[in-house]
Amino acid sequence: xxxxxxxxxxxxxxxxxxxxxxxxxxxxxxxxxxxxxxxxxxxxxxxxxxxxxxxxxxxxxxxxxxxxxxxxxxxxxxxxxxxxxxxxxxxxxxxxxxxxxxxxxxxxxxxxxxxxxxxxxxxxxxxxxxxxxxxxxxxxxxxxxxxxxxxxxxxxxxxxxxxxxxxxxxxxxxxxxxxxxxxxxxxxxxxxxxxxxxxxxxxxxxxxxxxxxxxxxxxxxxxxxxxxxxxxxxxxxxxxxxxxxxxxxxxxxxxxxxxxxxxxxxxxxxxxxxxxxxxxxxxxxx
Amino acid sequence: xxxxxxxxxxxxxxxxxxxxxxxxxxxxxxxxxxxxxxxxxxxxxxxxxxxxxxxxxxxxxxxxxxxxxxxxxxxxxxxxxxxxxxxxxxxxxxxxxxxxxxxxxxxxxxxxxxxxxxxxxxxxxxxxxxxxxxxxxxxxxxxxxxxxxxxxxxxxxxxxxxx
Numbered sequence: 001x002x003x004x005x006x007x008x009x010x011x012x013x014x015x016x017x018x019x020x021x022x023x024x025x026x027x028x029x030x031x032x033x034x035x036x037x038x039x040x041x042x043x044x045x046x047x048x049x050x051x052x053x054x055x056x057x058x059x060x061x062x063x064x065x066x067x068x069x070x071x072x073x074x075x076x077x078x079x080x081x082x083x084x085x086x087x088x089x090x091x092x093x094x095x096x097x098x099x100x101x102x103x104x105x106x107x108x109x110x111x112x113x114x115x116x117x118x119x120x121x122x123x124x125x126x127x128x129x130x131x132x133x134x135x136x137x138x139x140x141x142x143x144x145x146x147x148x149x150x151x152x153x154x155x156x157x158x159x160x161x162x163x164x165x166x167x168x169x170x171x172x173x174x175x176x177x178x179x180x181x182x183x184x185x186x187x188x189x190x191x192x193x194x195x196x197x198x199x200x201x202x203x204x205x206x207x208x209x210x211x212x213x214x215x216x217x218x219x220x221x222x223x224x225x226x227x228x229x230x231x232x233x234x235x236x237x238x239x240x241x242x243x244x245x246x247x248x249x250x251x252x253x254x255x256x257x258x259x260x261x262x263x264x265x266x267x268x269x270x271x272x273x274x275x276x277x278x279x280x281x282x283x284x285x286x
Numbered sequence: 287x288x289x290x291x292x293x294x295x296x297x298x299x300x301x302x303x304x305x306x307x308x309x310x311x312x313x314x315x316x317x318x319x320x321x322x323x324x325x326x327x328x329x330x331x332x333x334x335x336x337x338x339x340x341x342x343x344x345x346x347x348x349x350x351x352x353x354x355x356x357x358x359x360x361x362x363x364x365x366x367x368x369x370x371x372x373x374x375x376x377x378x379x380x381x382x383x384x385x386x387x388x389x390x391x392x393x394x395x396x397x398x399x400x401x402x403x404x405x406x407x408x409x410x411x412x413x414x415x416x417x418x419x420x421x422x423x424x425x426x427x428x429x430x431x432x433x434x435x436x437x438x439x440x441x442x443x444x445x446x447x448x449x
Binding site: 016017024026029038039042046 | 303335339340342343350352356357358360361364365
């Protein structure tokens, strides 16, 4: 008996190995047993649920990249739509799209609105793209829905945008049906409404017409939607028009920055020809 | 239970989860690095063969339940712990750090090879020739595990052992 215990103490590691291996072999042998099958299926379920959780975190991490990818596609599609719509509107001007060197729809830059200052009159947006991303002063800021504003100040990584809903912002607009031209401005108050001036009452304008940017603008490409006419009232010489803006400024998160128009000759000409005190009527853009 | 008993159990569970949900997805020619073996070898070399084997059995149970091959994983992990125990460095051995690290690396190679051999003899899931599986996949597994052990040793274990 003493010899047996001595043997056990001396070879306890081997005996333990034997015990563990026997258990393992029994589990292999009775793998299809009900009890073991249940444990296996529970283990598989646990693993699957953890795997799913891990992959869902990965999905969350990829969301931003995915969002940016979709915005790029969106920008590409928007540029195509703008180009084709411009071409359709200018059927008389042949090959308008190719001929218009100032309408460069490639190279749109995506930026995120990181701060905004909204008040009853003075609004300002801050975007997370600056000179390092290719942003320059006077570039047009827009969304797929329509015009947002104009870049007025650029730093290395950020840019300030003067939005359409700022009392200093003015842009030349035209009707998509009648081509009636006017100047859009915002006089404060509701941020989804703006005013259009200088459209003579002889113009065949109707409620619901879409207003677009024109070629007259020194910074904006033509054909960008601005809003729809919601109220039209004839005055002495001109209409008193209110439009509902195409862009919802309260939910603005991402914007596109269109390349700047490069036409210094036009600007120089306008500045030299026009009297300094009346530039806004013919060249309404700041 | 003391801190010295609870800590290895927590580490064991963490390593098993890391292996099942992380390292098992990093495969090269059907072989993936084995974080569990590094833990088992460490326990076997520095605490003894029986302890290493018991940790191997426990790790096999956890990994087996999660992977669905309980019996086979249990067997291979136990054998790995047992094999690594042959390189046991007793606490009062006065072995230098270089000697300890050498024993650790040797134990990793032996345990990897033994585990692979046991696994190949019991099951051959890829349908590859047995010798190919033992020597080619086994050698690759050994190298991967050795690389992982060297990394872990240099980053964490050396500091732990010198204390």
